[in-house]
Amino acid sequence: MPWREVSAMEERREFVRLAMMEGANRRELCRRFGISADVGYKWLARWAAGDGDLGDRSRRPHASPGRCSERIEAAALSVRDAHPAWGARKIAACLRRDGLEPPAVSTVHAILRRHGRIDGFPTCPGKAWQRFEKAEPNQLWQMDFKGWVKLTGGERCHPLTIVDDHSRFSPCLRACADQQGVTVKAELTRTFRRYGLPQAFFVDNGQPWGEPGGERWTRLCVWLLKLGVEVWHSRPYHPQSRGKIERFHRTLEAEVLDLRGFSDLGQAQIAFDRWREIYNHQRPHEALGQNPPASRYRPSARAMPGCLLDPHYDSGEIVRVVSTTKAYVSFKGRLWRVPRAFCGERLAIRPLTRDGTYGVFFASHKVATIDLTKPKTVSHLSEQVSAISPD
Template structure:
């Protein structure tokens, strides 16, 4: 029988003592103790060397392929400074510093040995990606889910990410999700980075209206600046994958590590992390480059005065009252979207007789059908059919 687990050292010692006796039949002793002769002679050799038959470490005396200790310490230092970063980002960071960076697999093994990483949960990462060919063609904007602060107030993080570069243009700790709040933050962003060609947003407040109307005062403000608005398909947040992914990163690298007392402290943390995200943190979708390497400010500056739409002198133009969303045409009042109260709209004939389009600059916002006597129908903006992520 093999060695008993409870007294294995004692059995080895007994075997050695018996085997060292004069005239002992060592092979027969091995058979009786239930061990292979090579094992018996091994224990005899160890006892004669240092009178020790306890188990020895099986770790090799040297590991010629083991990573240098200084490199391991640097890997762990980067990980400790950025606990949500994985092996690829850390390897890229060391390479950027001019250090002799080990392979990504080696970095992962260092993190695993040190207990810094665990096996990931969930399925495979998304592989289908859509990306604009240049910066500022499309910005993705959204509110991350609100977070409760230490003073029991709510923080609504407003995020704006450039579709091409993943550059974070705006990260603001807001107390609410009102259109006025977003407009105030965006004005500062526009003055710093210029104007995008379009925004990609969902259907919630303030870019969508709870009543079901897609036009909002906030969107009218963007249209005056020459910025288009593209809405994602309802119930399809994956179509705005870059913004959703940014929110997960924000959760992992900011909110998962601490709780903030108030909006001011949260904003200070946002400002510090935004620098890291844009200029230091390698991005996997950018081949481990940083977002700042692909971003350039827009050539369209924020105007000093908000432009108003211009119409030709021969067009039919109506002013919408500030308090009632109606325009007068052909002796009748026709309803228009509430967002255009106080604005000037043009009425242009459609291809069908008796039908007209109602336009705000070049954007059709409603229709008039004289043949049926129906009031203005709703004309929604473009709904995105973009690919996920």
């Protein structure tokens, strides 16, 4: 007879009653009820043992010798509770670092999911970006402002972030009141005195490392050049070229800023300092083989100098001092415009390959072009846009 799912328990009890009748052919009853003889005799045994319900029993094994110990599960949950934004890979790395033998990453993920800490794996992972990485620490620092955060008092906090390209170490995470060049200069001075000078900065085109009109030369850039630090600009509208600091911002948002308010800049800075310590020295980083950034970082050997050095020009060069109020240099009886960032600075005028053209240089950096063949003075040249992946 066909098996009716809606009355499975009744069918089982009916089978048992019939099978226990005197002279019953139990194997024939099994065929009629559409079950095997083993199942039929199992039901009879359960009925004899007092199980009058004959409901479905759990198929879970009595023992799970391969299951993680309660100690491992508790340790994994403890790491997750301390760092709610960390995933299974980072937690497994922390367990291994603490002397525990972690299970597979998928097992750690199952532990977190079983205890309600996370959902399943994402179904649509993002497309991987093409990445570059400097060979040594301090060869390149990426710097940016994360989007401002509104404080509970109504003011704005502008997180200034710096990430070392090689190690992902963050030498600076400051809660700033604005995005002005003076503010950034003060924070960079503090950072340079502790960690030394990088060889170059990789920045976008916004303030204070770029002017609204598209000019790349700013007073902050000139100050960095005097320290021997170059400034590279990313291509406009290509944030993926600075993927490391963009990823740092996502992590900062998830682990510090999400659904959390700060009363003032001081409270925000306390939270930033506490998290930066964890990020640099404890948090496993997938791109670093689940090691923390501090494992690959060392301070720069180039110390912050006590005073700035001015450019040195040869005695035979044509040198002009830019006025402190007007951004022009005088040459061949005419005035030629230069970037305002060089007001008060000494610039050299050097002939180029074509007759009648000259370059205006700050040390070895060309900041403007003079073309005597044109009837009018020409505008200064902005620094050329660098490639997506700086060499």
